[in-house]
Amino acid sequence: MSASAHAHSPGPQDPLDPRPFIEGQQTDKSLNDNLLDHVWRGPGKGWWACFSIALALLSCLAVTLGYTLYKGIGAWGNNIPVAWAFDIINFVWWIGIGHAGTLISAILLLFQQKWRTSINRFAEAMTLFAVMCALIFPIFHTGRPWFAAYWLFPYPSIQGIWPQFKSPLVWDVFAVSTYFTISLLFWFLGLIPDLAALRDSSQSKKARFVYGLLAMGWRSSGRHWAEYKWAYLLLAGLSTPLVLSVHTIVSFDFATSINPGWHTTIFPPYFVAGAIFSGFAMVVTWLIPARQFLGLKHVVTMRHIENMAKVMLATGMMVSYGYIMEHFVAWYSGNRYEYDMFFKVRWQGPFAPVFWLMAFCNVVVPQIFWWKRFRTSLVVVWIASLLINVGMWCERFNIIVTSLHRDFLPGSWGTYSPTWVDIGLFTGTIGLFSTLFLLFLKFLPAVAVQEIKELRHEAEHEAHAAPAGASGGAH
Amino acid sequence: MSHGDAFVPQRYILAEFPTPDGLLEGTRKMREKGWKGLDTHTPYPVHGIEAALGLGRPAIPKIVLAGGLAGAFLGYSMMYFMNVVDFPINIGNRPPHSVPAFIPITFELAILLGGSSAFFGSLLALFKLPQPYHPLFESANFQRASVDSYFLSVEVPVGKRPEDIMDDARLVGATNVEVVEESER
Numbered sequence: 325m326s327a328s329a330h331a332h333s334p335g336p337q338d339p340l341d342p343r344p345f346i347e348g349q350q351t352d353k354s355l356n357d358n359l360l361d362h363v364w365r366g367p368g369k370g371w372w373a374c375f376s377i378a379l380a381l382l383s384c385l386a387v388t389l390g391y392t393l394y395k396g397i398g399a400w401g402n403n404i405p406v407a408w409a410f411d412i413i414n415f416v417w418w419i420g421i422g423h424a425g426t427l428i429s430a431i432l433l434l435f436q437q438k439w440r441t442s443i444n445r446f447a448e449a450m451t452l453f454a455v456m457c458a459l460i461f462p463i464f465h466t467g468r469p470w471f472a473a474y475w476l477f478p479y480p481s482i483q484g485i486w487p488q489f490k491s492p493l494v495w496d497v498f499a500v501s502t503y504f505t506i507s508l509l510f511w512f513l514g515l516i517p518d519l520a521a522l523r524d525s526s527q528s529k530k531a532r533f534v535y536g537l538l539a540m541g542w543r544s545s546g547r548h549w550a551e552y553k554w555a556y557l558l559l560a561g562l563s564t565p566l567v568l569s570v571h572t573i574v575s576f577d578f579a580t581s582i583n584p585g586w587h588t589t590i591f592p593p594y595f596v597a598g599a600i601f602s603g604f605a606m607v608v609t610w611l612i613p614a615r616q617f618l619g620l621k622h623v624v625t626m627r628h629i630e631n632m633a634k635v636m637l638a639t640g641m642m643v644s645y646g647y648i649m650e651h652f653v654a655w656y657s658g659n660r661y662e663y664d665m666f667f668k669v670r671w672q673g674p675f676a677p678v679f680w681l682m683a684f685c686n687v688v689v690p691q692i693f694w695w696k697r698f699r700t701s702l703v704v705v706w707i708a709s710l711l712i713n714v715g716m717w718c719e720r721f722n723i724i725v726t727s728l729h730r731d732f733l734p735g736s737w738g739t740y741s742p743t744w745v746d747i748g749l750f751t752g753t754i755g756l757f758s759t760l761f762l763l764f765l766k767f768l769p770a771v772a773v774q775e776i777k778e779l780r781h782e783a784e785h786e787a788h789a790a791p792a793g794a795s796g797g798a799h
Numbered sequence: 800m801s802h803g804d805a806f807v808p809q810r811y812i813l814a815e816f817p818t819p820d821g822l823l824e825g826t827r828k829m830r831e832k833g834w835k836g837l838d839t840h841t842p843y844p845v846h847g848i849e850a851a852l853g854l855g856r857p858a859i860p861k862i863v864l865a866g867g868l869a870g871a872f873l874g875y876s877m878m879y880f881m882n883v884v885d886f887p888i889n890i891g892n893r894p895p896h897s898v899p900a901f902i903p904i905t906f907e908l909a910i911l912l913g914g915s916s917a918f919f920g921s922l923l924a925l926f927k928l929p930q931p932y933h934p935l936f937e938s939a940n941f942q943r944a945s946v947d948s949y950f951l952s953v954e955v956p957v958g959k960r961p962e963d964i965m966d967d968a969r970l971v972g973a974t975n976v977e978v979v980e981e982s983e984r
Binding site for chain 1: 826838839840842843844845846849851852857858859860863867877881885886888890893900901903904906907910911913914915917918920921922925926928929930932933936941942944945946947
């Protein structure tokens with residue numbers, strides 16, 4: 325029987341795909357050692373090279389943010405009629421990238437997709453950093469961020485006026501800040517047992533003190549685990565509708581207005597699918613080099629990469645369906661403005677190259693994942709993930725700038741081009757994201773060690789249980 | 800150094816088991832022998848540990864439910880007070896009390912308070928963390944509890960001999976048994 329051939333491979337037996345999630349013979353101790361190894365090892369040349377590039381990009385952020393504060397948002401390219409441009413494009417793009425982390429950590433947990441265990445920590449960290457990058461834009465596009473609290477948060481001011489809760493922009497404030505807070509708590513809750521493992525396997529006194537402080541005195545207690553498991557599951561259960569609500573609310577910023585190209589009921593599901601699509605692409609972009617350099621190939625296997633390619637294919641198809649539906653409704657509604665927006669302005673207008681680049685990256689590129697040969701080729705998956713990141717950025721450009729620059733009245737038409745500040749800010753957030761991510765990879769375990777140990781234990785149980793019926797069960 | 804008679808060190812028996820299944824079995828037997836103050840220490844949540852320790856239903860779901868409901872209630876009543884009672888503004892001639900428009904923030908605040916109570920409710924209220932010192936940390940062996948070992952700890956009741964517990968622990972399958980004593984600081 326083929327089952328006996330796999331009896332010793334440590335991975336739950338899936339009749340459709342018998343490849344294990346954890347490769348090689350591992351014990352709790354060996355997993356602990358090799359998964360924490362990259363924290364204890366000094367940073368290599370590669371890490372320093374990446375980190376200095378990231379810092380250089382981060383300095384772009386410092387310069388452009390400083391200049392924006394000094395000059396005001398007039399330094400940006402957006403103006404009437406294109407009042408939203410790079411700021412909101414980047415905001416939506418980064419928030420979308422964050423969504424894959426929550427999908428992997430929460431939704432796949434509820435669906436008992438065990439392969440998520442190897443990548444959830446990684447993806448959750450990405451969520452946090454992506455949301456930080458995203459938040460920069462709405463905060464700074466208020467012009468004077470130190471006053472932003474005044475019109476964003478309901479606090480009792482001396483004027484006695486309050487935010488206007490019928491506006492989707494105010495919903496956005498609550499959705500994104502809740503999303504950040506809950507993602508942070510969820511990530512940290514999952515991290516505590518691993519911080520304790522770091523504390524307990526540290527060699528230096530300083531590391532022991534710092535990780536001990538962060539682990540808050542976790543003593544792996546069974547009484548705690550009993551509640552902890554539920555707390556973690558409940559946070560996953562709460563994060564699932566939360567992540568769907570966040571991009572839904574982001575899409576309301578557009579869908580509740582009457583602009584041609586924005587006024588569509590398909591926006592919420594199509595935004596959520598696009599968010600997960602771009603988020604998975606970003607996870608893959610980082611995961612493929614990271615598994616190589618951090619020595620994680622035995623827990624982030626080709627099976628994981630292939631599964632992620634499949635998710636990209638599925639969400640890519642959903643996004644494509646969204647594009648088709650938008651066009652269909654624009655035609656079927658008989659609305660002149662909608663029709664012109666989709667079939668004339670987007671296809672042939674001044675920003676048509678962005679549209680066609682988007683269509684290529686988001687509709688055509690993921691189709692290669694129908695073939696197993698491409699799903700299992702690291703180079704192909706990596707390049708495709710980069711193209712999808714580009715495509716999703718183009719999608720937001722297309723929705724925001726292209727729709728705004730052609731209004732109902734030809735008299736209010738305009739055009740848009742970004743300034744160096746816009747470009748510097750965008751590059752700078754990539755630097756911020758990379759810097760934080762590289763620090764995370766250096767100082768914290770990139771995979772959830774505790775969950776991998778549990779997965780290994782479960783797999784061992786299953787492997788022992790399978791032949792026990794036949795041979796009378798040795799202990 | 801004045802050793803007043805106020806300080807009575809808390810003592811624990813720390814018993815190591817070779818396998819998670821052995822730990823479950825041993826914990827159940829120790830509990831059946833009547834020992835109180837049992838706890839297990841494992842690198843990951845071992846399946847079935849609740850039953851072995853004789854724990855009841857977890858408390859955290861109720862805390863989260865209460866947090867979520869409080870969030871929803873606070874969210875809705877905040878908006879109602881601000882936009883309906885205190886300072887109604889006519890925007891697009893929509894009613895000041897517009898239920899559909901109040902749903903998103905009600906939902907978000909339910910999640911915010913529900914999720915926060917899952918985190919703070921478990922860590923602060925139930926686990927009493929942060930707790931930098933625990934007598935068990937005195938054991939050098941105990942460092943392996945978060946790495947690859949399966950421990951049972953038993954609080955030594957006042958007036959009982961630790962040796963009795965140690966013997967029982969060995970009887971139910973513990974391989975390595977030691978006494979851990981709280982240090983005076």
